[in-house]
Amino acid sequence: MSKEKFDYFIKGEKGKYEVVIGLEVHAQVLSKSKLFSGSSTKFGADPNNQVSLIDSAFPGMLPVINEECIKQAVRTGHGLNAKINNYSVFDRKNYFYADLPQGYQISQYKNPIVGEGKVLLDMPYGSKEIGIERLHLEQDAGKSIHDMDPSNTYVDLNRSGIALMEIVSKPDLRSPDEVNAYIKKLRSIMRYLGTCDGNMQEGSLRADVNVSVRKEGDTNFGTRCEIKNVNSIKFMQMAIEYEAARQVELIENGKKIDQETRLFDTKKNETRSMRSKEDAHDYRYFPDPDLLPLKLEQKLIDDLKKSLPELPDKKKERFVKEYGLNAYEANVLVSEKEISDYYEEVAKLSDKKLAATWMMGDLFAMLNDRGLDISKSPISAKHFAELVQAIKSGEISGRIAKEVFEIMVESGDNPKKIIESKGMKQQSDPKELEKMINEILSKNKDKVDQYKAGKEKLFGFFVGQVMKLSGGKANPQLTNEILKKLLKG
Amino acid sequence: MANITNQSLNEIIDNVKTKKVSSTELTKAYIKNIESAKKLNAFVTTTFDQALDKAKQFDIKPNFDQLLPGIPLAVKDLFCTKNTKTTAGSNILNNFIPSYESTVTKNLWDNGSFLLGKLNCDEFAMGSSNETSHYGNVINPVGDQLVPGGSSGGSSSALAADLTPATIGTDTGGSIRQPASFTGTVGLKPTYGLCSRWGIVAFASSLDQAGPMTKTIKDCAIMLESMSGFDEKDSTSINKKKEQYSKNLKDNIKGLKIGIPKEYRVDNMPKEVDELWGKGKKILKDLGAQLIDISLPHTKYALPTYYIVAPAEASSNLARYDGVRYGYRSKQGKDLIEMYEKTRSEGFGDEVKRRILIGTYVLSSGYYDAFYLKAQKVRQLIKKDFDDSFKKIDAILTPSTPSSAFKIGEKTNDPVSMYLNDIFTVPVNLAGLPALSMPAGVDKQGHPLGLQLIGKALDEQKILNIGYAFEKNCGFKNEIKKWWS
Known part of the structure; x- marks a missing residue:
């Protein structure tokens, strides 16, 4: 991986500005029942049916x-390498709103359950540590529905009381890319731990984004604005870009930034003052x-710590050591627990390096095209490993492998069956190949002469002919060797 | 039998067990008493049909092994009762019918009793005279111009007027003991956590505790035994073995050390209260107890501390009454904020509003440290005073109230003088201790006065025993003329 230099600054007329970002991530705890009641937490029930x-x-x-x-919460704290507090207190946060039945939210204020920790990010310019300030538990509110009726608001309390973990970062993030990496890393850690499903569409993961700017080199923080309740990484990034530019403009025009809470309007792509x-x-x-x-x-x-699964950072180290992957490959393959599980199953049965290449190439592209998670992959890890092995052993060429892959996706058949039934096996018998090549050379004597006279570009033409005649099945490496030998002679 | 209701709960239970009276006869007798006592305004809701039904069921299939076999009971309207309107004395809950039963009342019903009706109380238990109830004043059977005390004023009035054989109240700063004292009855505030708070309309969560109100100490023991017990639905409930208070009741108090705190002699306290305290000391001493002078130096801070902590918690606890999901909702209000404002303005009475305002103020940023946090620190000092004293004594004897029942309207325009009525009772709530108010005598006008016994945490049995011995030897008889019927 080539090391780039960090370069995210807002350029104003009077200089470059650094963007300082801190996140308060609200992650819904994976649990059968709510934080303080026995109601179900299942998503998607009819309104007011889980209350x-x-x-x-x-x-x-x-x-x-x-x-x-x-x-x-303790498991998540361990996953963030954080201090777990033996003593914590639940506080009431008092405010009135129609979807807050108690008139207060039970949260943790002065004494959170988890204290300081850290998260490691892999950025193109090296690894970066983001400090965690704290993690505390709190109740979610219900949902106000304003668009069901022209004059009334409806309230759905299914979400009311569901446990949330608020994970507060230190103001260590410096760019939308770092925010992207941070959210993905948090999500990955929590999914490994099984403490949050990280489903942003269902609102299981959302964040308040604190943004401030300062002149490059300044050590004091600027005045920050908090952008409330942003529920996708893309929107977070857009909101930060907009907000940072807005703040720089204010500063450049000699105006003051007000510390305030703002909303991100996803339609207009701008932040607006809320209060x-x-x-x-x-x-x-x-x-x-x-x-x-x-x-x-x-x-x-301590017991909870001992029972933690292997987390992405550790797994990445192991993948590099055990499977000989490079840091980039290992990083991609550990990003989701399901991906790493799939990879390990494939790697057990086939060439480890080649498996990584093919997974990150064709398999991911296919899943991406179809919008599928790896858990829903039409190709099982076992079949995928067989395909990798077929390539590795020279049974099929890379090009044929792509065809086999396509058929596997459509049929779900195992590669052996496909290769055999369609006669796709690579021709790797030197005698057979030599015979075929001699045939081609004798049919194209003029081209052979030109080649020998120095027009070496024609080599590709001969390879093409061999492939055409063999139906693409000729072993490319062997074909090259034999062609070279015969053309010399 | 001439009058089957003019007796102690214990006697009534005996009469039922020995079949001198059926549950139906008993219930009918109470219904008759209640119907002829409308002037007292002790009831917000009656459940006569349901009670007669239960009585009939009991008589058909009686179970005499229960603690409260076939006994009809009226309870304070702060306890949520399934399918029976529960108002907490407030307009904001004027139409609220719970779908659930409070743990304490459920315990009573599980021991063989059933509901006779819901008793009037100060709105959300905030008051010392039952004058803050949306459902009108309650009259003290002792005299037609007198308050019954509060907040459990309907409970004390109904009990003293034979409208229920025993009852339960809640005590946040004296709401059981003060009305008991004003009506010549027994009232016990148990150790915080002994009775579950689940299903009781909350006033101040860290202070609220349900307890019995009865005619005798023995009755008090029976009721406490019936209503108390661990409840996993209340995180502050104490997980301990249930005790048999009535079976273990003993009147031998020889050698017990009784603390007499000097701080409970306050300025302007009527001479009679002081004399009564003296009489109480003498009786206990004559019974072989040892009197020991003690000091509880932070007592004078208890009232201001209480009037910070209780309103603070109340301001938050009462936020749920917003007109959105249940209870009263104002018909006016153009938007959400206006609906809240109108609903709460029309739904709450003045005293409740006053305490919400005080509570909101003391929790506000900039005031929190000076008021709420400081009050919490002082609360610890008050608790420590008691802890230190209890290292050398078994119980503490004090007056229950600084005066007897006052006249209706006498203190309504002076909240602070009303609050002063709780001066002897609030320290106990702040410390979470058990305390008993027992009738001990009358003042010049013939109005009852009570003495208070304070015990160590979970030492209910001991203060009941002292009270039992005292009761037998004090010679007090609560003589109430039935002027209202």
């Missing part, structure tokens, strides 16, 4: 912590008296 008396805040209802959500610092909510945080402080025994924390 308990607690989620809808009926009089006298009390929250009871869901142990599994706590464990998921200023003066109008900021006073959430009146205080410890929730319905819940005792959460005390975690060190043994539980």
Whole structure:
């Protein structure tokens, strides 16, 4: 991998500006039931069908912590190489909204369950560490539906009370590309851990983006704006680009940046002021008296650490060492747990390096075209390994392999069967090939003479003829050798 | 039998068990009493048909092994009762019918009793005179101009007027003990966490605790045994073995050390209250207990601390009454914010609004440290005062209230003087301790006065025993003329 230089700056008339970004990622905890109630968390149920008396805040209802959500947060904390706090407190964040039944959100304020940690990013200019400030647990709100009726708003409380992990980064990110890599890395870690499905379309992963700018070389941070609730990486990147440019323009025109909360309008591709610092909510945080402080025994924390699966960074190291892959290949193949599992299954049965090349080439292209996850791949890992082996052993050529691959996708058949039934086996018998080549040379004596007179470009013509005659099955390497030998003679 | 309701719960249970009276006869007698006591305004809702039905079922298939066999009970309207309207004394819940039963009332029903009706109370239990209820004042059977105390005023009034054989209330800062004191009855606030809060309309979560209100100490033990117990639905519930308070009741208190805190002698306290306290000390001493002077130095900060912590929690707990999902919703309001404003303005009464405002203020940024955080620190000091004292004593004896029942309207325009009524009761809630108010005598006007016994956490049995011994020897009889019927 060639090392590039980091180069993301906003160019103003008065100089270059560095963009400083911090993310507050809201990741929905994978759990069967909600953070403080027994209601199901399944996505896509009819409105208000997964709502308990607690989620809808009926009089006298009390929250009871869901142990599994706590464990998921601890696992995620370990995945972020973070400090797990033995003592944490649930607080009430008070504000009124129609989809917030309690009139407060139970969250963690001063004492979060997870403290400082770090995430490693692989950037074209080298690896970069992003600091994690904290991770805390909180309840999700319900959903207000404004477009079902011209004059009324409807409320769906299915989401109300579902556990979220808010993962707060330090202001260590410097470009939309780094944000992209960071979100993908977080998502990958959580999917490996099984603590969040990372499904951005369903809202399982969304982020508030804090953006500020400063002159290149400045050490003090500029005034930041927070862009609320952005739910795709693309929108995050667009919002950052817009917001950074807006801030630079303000500075260049001698204007002040107001610390405020902004919204990203995805249709107009711009951020708009939502509320200023003066109008900021006073959430009146205080410890929730319905819940005792959460005390975690060190043994539980340690046991959860021991039971963690292998995470992407470790797996990447192992792929380089064990399979002889380069850093780039290893990085791609560990990005999703399902991809790495598929690769390892293929690599067990075939050439490790060739398997990586073919997976990252044809297989990924095909999946991408069809919009499929690797778990839905029409080609099983076992069949794919057979194909790789067929190439490696010289049974088929690369070109034929592509044809076989296409047929595998359509039919789901194993490659052996396809190669045999369609007679696609590579011709690798030197005697047979020599015979064929001699035939071609004798038919094209004029061209042979020209070649011998120095027109070496004609070599390609002869190869083409061999392929044509063999139906593409001639072993290319052998063909080259024999052609060279015979043309010399 | 001349009057089957003019007796203690324990006697009534005996009468049912020995078939001197059927559950139906008993229920009918209470219904008759309730119907002729409308002037007291103790009930918000009655459930007579349902009660008679349950009584009949009991009589057909009686189970005398239960703690409360076939006993009709009215309860404070702060307990959610399945399919029976639950108002918390507020307009904002005037149409609220829960689909669930509070753990405490469920425990009572599981022990053989059934619901007779829902008792009036101060709105969201915020008050010391039952004058903040949306459903009108409750009258103290002791006198037609007197408040019954609060917030469990309907409970104390109904109990003293024989409208229920026993009842339950909730106590956040004295709401069981003060009304018990005002009506010459027994009231116990258990250790925080002994009775589940699940299904009780919340006022201040870290202070709220349900407890029994009865005519005698023995009744109190029976009721406590019936209603208490661990509940996994309440994270602050204490997980411990259930105790048999009534079976273990003993009147021998010889050698017990009773602390007498000097800080409970306050300025302007009527002489009679002081004298009564003296009488209480003498009785306990004569029974072989040892009196020990103690100091609880932070007592004077208890009231201001309480009036920060309780409103703070209340301001948040009451945010759910927004007109969106249940309860009262104003017909006016053009948008969401206006709907909230109108709903809550029309739905809440003045005292509730006052406390929401205080609570919101003390939690606001810039004030949090000076008020809420400081109050939490002082709360720890108050708790520590008790912890230190309990190293050398078994229980503490104090007056329950600084005066007897006051007149209706006397303090409604002066909230602070109303709040002062809780001066002896709030420290106990802040410390999470159990405390019992027991009738001990009357003042010059013949109005009842109570004494308070404070125990160590989970030491309910001990204060019940002391109360039991005291009751037998104090010679107090609550004589209430039935002027209302």
